[in-house]
Amino acid sequence: MLDYKLSKDQINFFHTFGFILFKGLFLENIADIINSFNEVFKLKKNKQKFNLEDVDRLCIPQFIDSHNDLASLIDDERIIGIGESILGKNFNYMGSDGNYYNSNTSWHSDGWASNILHIKLAFYLDHLKHDKGCLKVLPGSHYINDKYSNGLDISFTKKNSYLNKLGADIPGISIETEPGDLICFNHNLKHSSYGGGSKRRMFTINLSQTYPEENLSDLKNYINQGARFWIDRAYGDIMLNTASKKRMKYLTQVLENEGELKSHSMLARKKMKKPANG
Ligand SMILES: O=C(O)CCC(=O)C(=O)O
Numbered sequence: 415m416l417d418y419k420l421s422k423d424q425i426n427f428f429h430t431f432g433f434i435l436f437k438g439l440f441l442e443n444i445a446d447i448i449n450s451f452n453e454v455f456k457l458k459k460n461k462q463k464f465n466l467e468d469v470d471r472l473c474i475p476q477f478i479d480s481h482n483d484l485a486s487l488i489d490d491e492r493i494i495g496i497g498e499s500i501l502g503k504n505f506n507y508m509g510s511d512g513n514y515y516n517s518n519t520s521w522h523s524d525g526w527a528s529n530i531l532h533i534k535l536a537f538y539l540d541h542l543k544h545d546k547g548c549l550k551v552l553p554g555s556h557y558i559n560d561k562y563s564n565g566l567d568i569s570f571t572k573k574n575s576y577l578n579k580l581g582a583d584i585p586g587i588s589i590e591t592e593p594g595d596l597i598c599f600n601h602n603l604k605h606s607s608y609g610g611g612s613k614r615r616m617f618t619i620n621l622s623q624t625y626p627e628e629n630l631s632d633l634k635n636y637i638n639q640g641a642r643f644w645i646d647r648a649y650g651d652i653m654l655n656t657a658s659k660k661r662m663k664y665l666t667q668v669l670e671n672e673g674e675l676k677s678h679s680m681l682a683r684k685k686m687k688k689p690a691n692g
Contacts, residue, residue: 418495425499432556433589433599439492440537441594448539448593450483451617454512470517475643477512477617479650484510487619488653488661493535496598497664501531501623507664508532508620509640509648515614518607520581521552521570525601528558530629532601532622538591539615547610549597550586556602566604582608624667633671641678648672 420428428434440447458474478484487493488507497505525532542548555563569576577584586606589597599605607614625633637648647654648668657665 418492420496420499428500428598428600431551431553432603433551433553433597435589435591436492436496436596436598438592438594439596444539444594446483447537448615450481451512451539451615454481454484455514469514472514474512475640475645476510476650476653478510478619479653482652482656484617485650485653485656488664489658492596493619496535497533497621500533500598501621504624504663504667506622506624506667507649508622508636508668510617510619512617513615515547515607515610515616516612518581518610519605521584521586521604521606523555523602523604526558526567527602527632530623530625530632532620534599534601535619535621536597536599537617537619538595538597539593539617540613541592542610542614543590544588545582545609547607547614548591549589550584550606550608551589551599552584552586552604555604556600558602563602563604570604581606621664630671633667634674637668637672637675638678640675641682644679644683646676646679648675 420434424434454474454477455472457480458472474480478487524534536549538549540547552566554560555566557563558567584606586604591597601620640648649665654665
């Protein structure tokens with residue numbers, strides 16, 4: 415069996431800068447992955463009857479969960495190797511989304527938690543260049559409580575009035591990608607994308623460390639945020655129905671703590687708050 419454990423240097427790079435790019439890691443599978451991506455979007459499009467050109471961003475939650483081949487990425491040695499190397503054995507699969515972007519994404523963090531490490535694995539399915547839609551990051555900005563990143567947080571929450579700069583002019587690192595590359599980044603890391611053409615395609619797989627007993631209420635809060643998509647379970651049916659014993663290892667802690675999600679979603683539906691997925 416191939417060994418996809420990360421080297422010490424790769425792990426050090428990730429912890430120092432908050433991201434790491436794996437060039438061509440999925441190159442041999444990318445044609446199939448793109449077909450699967452298109453199939454999920456086609457199904458959604460046929461069901462909801464919309465034009466992709468008419469939306470700034472379309473986000474499908476439980477994305478890999480809704481396709482047999484994409485769900486099996488959780489069993490893939492490359493994903494497991496990255497997860498185990500950075501997060502430890504028994505990491506959690508924390509959900510996925512599939513996205514069509516017709517727009518810029520302004521600078522933000524996906525989380526701002528210090529005690530539990532969350533990572534995002536981002537598959538971009540188009541050729542993306544500097545200032546033409548590729549992901550931009552601010553290396554080192556994932557260290558919360560650090561003077562540098564605390565300063566950034568103030569400036570970013572003040573919508574750049576502190577820096578008096580447009581988001582596109584903030585000097586980040588551009589991570590240019592081709593289909594088949596994989597970007598892994600810490601949820602705390604500040605990231606953005608500017609200048610992309612229409613229909614940038616991307617999907618994510620989110621992973622976290624196992625939550626210790628004393629932090630289970632934080633895990634529940636995280637899971638309950640799924641209510642904004644009106645979902646009753648943390649994982650989609652295909653992800654669960656096709657799960658081997660090996661895959662279940664990465665789903666168990668979330669399944670044990672998803673109990674309140676359904677009532678949160680019911681509440682969101684009652685309030686008739688439109689789901690966040692476009
Ligand atoms: O590619 C983009 O527009 C940014 C993606 C992003 O912000 C995210 O997945 O959290």
